[in-house]
Amino acid sequence: MTAQVLFKNRHPDRIATLAEYRHSGGYEALAKVLADSSRQQVQQVLTDAVLLGRGGAAFPAGVKLSTVAADAPYPRYVVCNADEMEPGTFKDRVLIHADPHQLLEGICLAGFAVDAHEGIIFIRPEYEGAARILEREIALAEKEGLLGQNILGSGFDFDIIVHRSGGRYICGEVTAQLNAIMGRRPNPQQPPPYPTEKGLWDRPTVLQNVETLCCMPHIVRNGADWFKGLARTESGAGTKIFGISGRVRRPGCFELPMGVRLSEIIENHAGGMAEGSRFKACLPGGASTGFLPAEHYDIPMDFESLKQAGNRLGTGAIMVFDHRTCLVGVTLNLMEFFARESCGWCTPCREGLPVIRELLREIEEGRGKPEYVGVLKEMGRHLWNAYCAFAPGAAAPLESLLAHFADEVQEHIERKACPFG
Amino acid sequence: MIKLIIDNLRVEVPPGTRVIDAAEQAGIMIPRFCYHPALGAVGACRVCAVQVLEGSCRGIRMSCMIEAEEGMVISTTDEEAVAFRRQVIEWLMANHPHDCPVCDEGGQCLLQDMTVSGGHGRRRLPVKKRTHIDQHLGPLVVHEMNRCIQCYRCVRFYREYAGYTDLGVMGSAGRVYFGRRSDGVLESPFAGNLIDVCPTGVFTDRPSRFKGRYWDFERTPSVCIHCSLGCRVTVNTRYREVVRVEAAHDPQVNGWFICDRGRYGFPYASSPQRPRSARIDGRKSGVDEALDEAARRLSGIAQRHGSGSVALAASGRVCLETLGALTRFGSEKGWRGPFFRAGPRTAEALQSASKNLEEKISISLKDIEKSDFILLVGCDPVNEAPMLALSVRQARRRGAVVALADARSVQLPLDARRLALRPSQLTAALMRFAGKAVADGGAALSDRARGFLQACRDSRVDPAVDEQIDHLGLAARESRRPVVVCGTSAVAPDTPAAAANVARLLAAEGRKAGFFPVLPGANALALGLAGRTADHGAALREALEKGDVRALVVVETNLSELGFSADDPLLENLEALVVCDCLDSAAGRAARVFIPTQTVFEAGGTFVSAEARVREARPAFRGGTPVAQVSGGGHPPRTFSPDIPGADPLPAWQVLAALAREGTRVSADTLRKALPAPLCGAAPGKRLALPASAPDAFQPPEDPATAADGGLEVVVCEHIFGSEPLSRRAACLQELESAPRLGLHPGDAAALQLSAGQRVAVDCGRGVIEGEIEIVNEMARGVLLVPRLRGIDWHAAADGPLVVAVADIRSVKPNGES
Amino acid sequence: MLPENLKKELQDRIAAVDHPRELVVDVLFALQAHYGFVTDEAVEEAAGLLGMTPMEVDEVATFYTFVYRRPVGKYVIHVCDSVICWLEGGRSLQEYLSQKLSIAPGETTADGLFTLLPVCCIGYCDRAPAMLINKKVYGPLTPETIDQLLDELREAH
């Protein structure tokens, strides 16, 4: 068993209690910074720890916190992104169910680091159970003086509320999420201004993923070097929650060192490939990453290595496909998802994705024409010029399908049928 | 200035210019759907993509979303940029119907242009088109949602720019739908602009539906004459008929938009009821004969009773040329007038507004958008000068404070601080405001200005509102660009002068202060400058009663505006009533001699707008009865004649020349030159430089708190639809008129024991106004609101806010009995 | 019409926040729970409570998957049709549900009990194929578990 940090208190059948969390060192980080640290120190240790955003974009969290200017106006907000709507991704749900106070402490620490006094957990409606857990645990923490007014007698106030989404994938995107919280249509909004300057209600707002926030108490308590040391590779830092699903024997969530090999995750943790299955490809980090073909079966799973391979670690949600899976079908399904969930703001996404989906459907159902491949390539390239990162996310599986599995596509067209039946 | 290179051309633009605009300045028109200069850039359509070769953001970028940078190099012809733009068009066309031949936008459609110019001509996509259900949005705008390319311009205009709430975007992804929550008439009186802003055929013009293509129309630059703002418009005519009016861009005045009164007010010009032939004593005649006969009668009367027994009546509708003719021939002939406005109060209000509009404080609608404090006094922008409301809204969006002092419950598409005041309270309130708005000392001020400031500080108002006014004054202290906007109908006679003085005072302090009057009619400013205050409807009435006036020449004027009723018995005292008009009016029907005049679409004309800007309308077509009417609706016309049928009407100024026996060959230019300075120098496009008139040493008016005790001040309220004489003839606008009701404050209604829906008769001395009571919450106490709408005989109260005693108000049964 | 106690409860919640608009989804959910779905009237009531215009509320209401602007059954079945569930046979399960309930996706059973709505990944890919019934998750599903579930729900009713 590798070092369990975020999952230290995870039980198969129940959530960790506040007492358990505290017993394992929980809220010590908060007590420590409230007692003797400055905001800058907290920002610095996170920067030094190279804590990269776990929500998909891999932006350094410490750097983000430090972009809230010291003289920025109040109130300031911390938003915890628990939208997690990207297909294949469920780690944030597991984290909340495992040890909710770890997240609450993380939010509070981020709040301290930017001198915010309100945290908002934005959660998808499918996670109503998790939302209730959080509300219950927030109340408990308040009772113990760990949240709310005058936390641990330090004079620092911090409240956390749970904000339920109405449910749309685009709400996971930072600026769309802020609009959603403000009761507006959740269309994204290109910066400038940046949310850390003018976010919620035009006030500085820091938005981080659940997992990113969960890392914070541990880094603050144990230091940057410790965190970096957790990783298996030089280029990585910390552990990562990998959510693995698809054609493996034991789908689930595993906390493993950053940089662990893909093969190791599949074989040692997910119980190997499913009965009679051979690895063909995976999406290494959610629906908006590209197909990683079998030649990368041993790749170290960290941000840098995947970048080298022309892919992305994304959210670390690994979707495994076997030799019997039709990747045209997979891509068609993904395009259906993206087309349905587009916010409808810009042309490439709103109009392009349904067209791409239809072209793939034609191919999948045996009506594909040879020229469609070229059209799809062009359109995939043009998706990159959309308004926000949603459509480029959709381009990733499409383009990698055409690049790495051109034969499979071709076979559909030539046979006028899906070779996988 | 910033220097950059676009397609190998050197371009210099001011900092902050968007690349799309920089390119346009260099003559390179980058495609766009969502970008609109008035609505800003939102980066939604992605069709304006360019390649940034040098600059801080290299790569494919949206030219509407990036600003020009020093040393930037842009290519619009870059292969990838072109390919991407072409892709955007293909995607949009994937769902857009291919039925341009039955779309009214065809020929005037940005999507059509882009599709053709982008070279997209072959469909290679095996996808079905999505469809939507259209909505019925009322008599003005047609909705065909399938044509939508989701540029969001409509909602951005309707909600953000114009401030109305009943149109929006619903749904997500490819399902987004632009419309109302359910079918129904669009609530915004600026809804017609949707037609112009929508780049495709989702929103098209209902009245002109299927009447022709863009290229079928003769398009003429013109000016709207349905209020005093003088918005620039483009007039589309076909087959001797005005078919459609569109907004024309004027950066200083209306920007890109116009109101629906201005857009849809034109049908009077081709109405089948429009009088097209002359009449003598009720019999049709040739125009020459009628002119001869009228001239003969007028000179006979002049000989018998003196030239002063012939009087002229005019209104804000007459153009500068006609006003020149009235002035010149009136003085040459010794005729009286022109008489205008109903009586001393409204006449003084108009003149105090006009004569005080000196250059230093005169501002444009554009300036209002940039101001940081706007005080609206006795004016109802949406109803009296609609586009003013949008300008005020733009200022508000930028953070300006907007305050409103009025007797009515003025509705604005923005939030404003409200002071409900009777007209008689406005002057004192304005002055008290000014006393507070000027920080102590006023050391930099001249003696005169200090005198005025002192008078302001001595000014007393109703204690119920003084605190609010003081607050407002203090709020205005910080402002750098304060503006006072003042009406001329629901005010005391001296209010406009006070408003101008307040602006002068603020300007004297070194701020960029402005005064903007709202006037009754497209050319009211000129009338106010050229006419005499004493020549008003009440004076005319007196002269008629005394028998001093025996002949009346009514030029393009509705006599109700002079306080006469349709069947006023006094008119029977006249030996000759000569009416020259393009409208079918009561006076016209009663005339001994009637001479049809041309509309602005045929004659053209020059007008001076409320901001002293000279506006020119060019003749849009030669006149004559619309082909459709002559041919009984069939096409092509089957009636042939060497002349244009129905082309008898003459420009009013020619009619006047003929009446003065000067022949009709007089030139419009010389007539304008006959006007007093500065009107004689009016050059189209320029603003008149009105001479400075020193601030009067104002005495604050009597404490007005008691003025209305025991009575109500009657305020005639103009409505955007149904009040203005020309546009109220448009059938499509008639559907939008409000119900005519007399408005009372709930407190007054209770005191008078009147309730909503009850009918009352109000004796205004000169006539009785009858109507149903409506309880209006936000209006001032001590006021009775009388709508200037059909069904209400408002003329008896036409001379501004007169006071009626409670005893003069009695309730009546629906059939009119007491 | 909203019952007074619900109205009061919402008003209190709204009064407690700085920006009422941020509660728009919560208020819509509450009205949805009350009316069964978000009726036109509910949109207007929400607008009134939140100080928004009905159009603004509808712009938001029509955006979201879990805000129902049309009538739905007592049990809303959100069956996942995204990639992992699809891989694990979700499509045939959805067909099974359709057949069993005799409704097409998007429809409600004649007795008003069930509405079937295919949705995107519900975040339970580790339990694929999965679905939610009134926001409660079920998975991995088989025809048998579906039979059992539907029977239980019918009985509970």
Ligand SMILES: Cc1cc2nc3c(=O)[nH]c(=O)nc-3n(C[C@H](O)[C@H](O)[C@H](O)COP(=O)(O)O)c2cc1C
């Ligand atoms: C379409 C789209 C959906 C996203 N969804 C999520 C999400 O559900 N959860 C999340 O944490 N980040 C999501 N992101 C990434 C966020 O925009 C953002 O980068 C992240 O939440 C920031 O937090 P982090 O730096 O802690 O990762 C999404 C981005 C896009 C473009």
Ligand code: SF4
């Ligand atoms: S890419 Fe465009 S349409 Fe898609 S989610 Fe982003 S802004 Fe909306």
Ligand code: SF4
């Ligand atoms: S209706 Fe017209 S203006 Fe509105 S989004 Fe569609 S195309 Fe654009």
Ligand code: SF4
């Ligand atoms: S605001 Fe006045 S001038 Fe402008 S379009 Fe409307 S009616 Fe015409």
Ligand code: FES
């Ligand atoms: S015009 Fe620039 S994105 Fe639409």
Ligand code: FES
């Ligand atoms: S794909 Fe079905 S729950 Fe994720």
